[in-house]
Amino acid sequence: MAENNPFPGENNTGHIWDDNLRELENPPPHWWMMGFWASILFVVGYTILYPSWPVGQEPTPGIMGWSQIKEYEKGLEQVVAMRAQFEDRIGGMTADQIIADPGLKQYAVASAKVLFGDNCSACHGSGGQGNPGYPVLADDDWLYGGKTAKIAETIKGGRQGVMTAHRTILTEAEVDTLANWVVQMSETAGKGGSEEGWNLFKTKGCTACHGQQANGVLAELPNGDIVTIGAANLTDGIWRFEPGGYDSAKHTILNGVNQTGLAETRDAVMPAFGGQGKLSEQDIKKLVVYVHELGGGK
Template identity: 70%
Template sequence: MAENNPFPGENNTGHVWDDNLRELSNPPPRWWMIGFWLSLLFVVVYTTLYPSWPIGQQATPGLLGWTQIQEFERRVAQVEARRAPFEEQIANLSAEEIIADPGLLQYTLASAKVLYGDYCAACHGSGGQGNPSYPVLADDDWLYGGSIARIKESITNGRRGAMTAHADLLTEAEVDALSTWVVELAEGGEGSAEGWDLYRAKACNACHGEAADGVLATLPDGEIVTVGAANLTDGIWRFEPGGYESARHTILYGVNQQGVPQTRDAVMPAFGTVARVDDVEVRKLSPEDIKKLAIYVHQLGGGS
């Protein structure tokens, strides 16, 4: 084909298509060749200084001795050094003092948000809205009280709800009457006199309180005494979807009752208890982390 090259004075290979499309044979630009050789030099220098070439289960260590683990540890140390003054204050101050300090509170909430996402969001939702059948933390309805002390107590020791299964203790008519009465209260009604009489006759007030609001007593400092029984007078249902059938199910099968297959499950793990692993004390969360989370949850629901 070269002997029939229609462009004999041009530096091409002689390959011509469609009369004028041809393959040229020009060298690359000088800047491109310089970049090419510099890139090769960079590879040689980089692989000499840093871990690069695999040899068995390891890689060449490099003259600098740099590793990703060392870099990670260095960065973590930098972060911990920045956090240290705040963490020291959190360890030494009470939750109330932390809340009173806007700057420290902002740091605490930011730090606790990460802890909340790791340990709490799976059950209580990313914003405290509560996943199905788990308590909402973004309202002011508290089963065990919403003070900082009570929230810390819940996180540290966990909670395990308890309600007796009444399937063998009540007649169908009594279950129906109590379920209907609970719905009346939840919808803002006063509840029938017959319902109140049955409520007290069956000792429901021993856990839910005389006013059916879950409060057994109120202490002089405003702290409430409760066993975690639900407030029956508001429209908040501990177990979805709420309503007559939900109330009836809870009355019949209770909460956390052994040997009752249809019982409600209501268990929160303890995050502050200490266990021993290989003679080392281990806990899920430190006291400082629990304090942070208590403040975070308190702020979500407005506390009490």
């Protein structure tokens, strides 16, 4: 064949088409061959060091003893150890002490976010922004007080505001005057309520729960704590029951809150999370810190 080769001396294979189209025998470049052998060496080395060839159920273990599961377990141990430090410290502190410690506070808030999502957000909305019929927690308006002790009391024991139904106590005209007065109060930050409304408010027993100032506060203790039974503040623009306004106020005055046997009454039940089989003391403490911080920290 070589003697028929029309291109003598050339490193072609002797396969020639169309007179001059031929296959040459050029080796790949040197750098390419180096890479080729290096990658084979790498594979051999890798399979000796790390788990690789499947043998039965398990791969060959590799002499380094590394595995993904072991690495995951080590990471998990680190996380648990890191959390244990925080959890131990939180266990021995009050909510106020945790709030005063920026690192611990951050940990408690992050951890409570999950608890809040699982236990509270169905009613209070994620992030505590409230839902129709459920109070907003992410503001500084509190029915029962926003100090940590009050928040803890609320979460552990639950709350159930009670307001008398006035459908048989007041005349229609009195209800109308009071509902208008409530709207005037909410629109003027408590300054513009009619005199007639104030008179009824003070003589029809409303002050027993809503306080003399109609702000829901019955008394203020020397340490700054407020005494309240959870009656709404009627001097701010925040409505406890949707949609707010004249009809809402009238409905509440007529039917009260949590009145048994009265279908139209307002429902306001916050379940208790303390006690057996519910949230642990530790979880409640973290939630107290979380809710306190949602409320702007007052």
